[in-house]
Amino acid sequence: MLQDEKRTSTYRNAILGNKHLFRGKVVMDVGCGTGILSMFAAQAGAAKIIGIDNSAIIERARKIIKDNNFEDDITLIRGKVEEVSLPEGIENVDIIVSEWMGQALFYESVLSTIIYARDKWLKPGGLIFPDRVALYLAGIEGEEELELSMNCWKDYYGLNMEAMRQWRLFEASIESIIPTRVVTNSCLVKNVDIYRIKEEDLSFTSQIHLQSRTDSLIHGFVLFFEVEFTSCVMRTGFSTSPLAYYTHWNHLTIYFDGKTLNTKKGEELFGSIRINPNSIVRVNIYLYIIQ
Structure with missing residues (x-):
């Protein structure tokens, strides 16, 4: 993830480009990992940073x-955010x-942990990045x-693994989609305001x-997300779209389960999508076409 230039540079720009928001403040880095966001906050002049992982x-x-001389900051x-206590003197x-x-924003995310930290520790009027x-x-x-993905199971080292094929048809997967494979417009599935979202909204x-x-021919769907830091002086964010x-x-x-949608230019497709984060990768979709 550190080598993801778009992700890391956007966070750096959001924090260091808005030092006036961080100067003298107490910052919590949830899921701090290597501590890079904590160090960005220290460079921005935060008085104290608490990294939890x-x-x-x-x-x-x-x-x-x-090694970067930030141990005083x-x-x-x-530990788990839901179980730890803040350092003495910090409420x-x-x-x-x-x-x-x-993946697809909600799967294997820690948004529920952010909600917990927000409700327990964020000051009224505090900021989320x-x-x-x-x-x-x-x-x-x-x-x-x-x-390629489906047929490999028909003869897998001389064995019949057809059951894996049937399972695979109903499961989502992670791929790198090139722009030319996207054949429709993009549809908004969910807009999330981190200040307001609740656990039951996930x-x-x-x-x-x-x-x-x-x-x-439409063989399936791709899910992607966009991220924005709205407190920044200049608009800051990034997209995981295949076009970005x-x-x-x-x-x-x-x-699709062995099916293909043969569509003409301008045809409209309607349906619904169900998201259940962190429990199952499967996404159920049904569609119909208006000529």
Whole structure:
């Protein structure tokens, strides 16, 4: 993730380009990992940064922070956000920073942890970086990719693994989708305001409406998201769209169950999508075409 230039430089620009928001403030870095966002906050003049992570990477972060002479500014805590206590003398924080987004935004994300930290520790009027995200869906063609993925199970080292093929048809996968495979417009699935979202909002059903850009075969869908830091002086954010610069998230794809939509330019597709984060990758979609 550190080598994801788009992701890392956007966070750096959001923090260091807005030092007036961080100067003298108490910052919490949720899921701090190597501590890079904590160090950006220290460079921006934050008075105190609290980095929290429950994985072993935090031990490496301690060395990195010491090597960069930030040990007086940054306190690292290993544990679950829901179980830890803040350092003595600190009851709440001015800013929460985090890179919490999972595949297709919600899957394997730690948004529920951000909600917990926000409700427990963020001061009234405090800031969250980033604070706006949006999930989108588009139709894709991919006959060769689908066939390659499906047919390999028919004769797998001389064994019949057809059951895996049937399972694969109903599961989402992670791919890098090139722009030419996107054959419809993009449809907004979910807009999220991190200041307002609640735990119960993380599972949802949304209506979708797509329009074919050309005569094409649609074999499935791609999900991607956009992130925005709205507190910044200048508009700051990034997109994981196949039409945008590459990010380490790649793209989450869902293929039809052996079916293909043969669409003409301008035809409209309507349906719905159900998202259940962190429990199952499967996304259920049904569509019909208006000629």
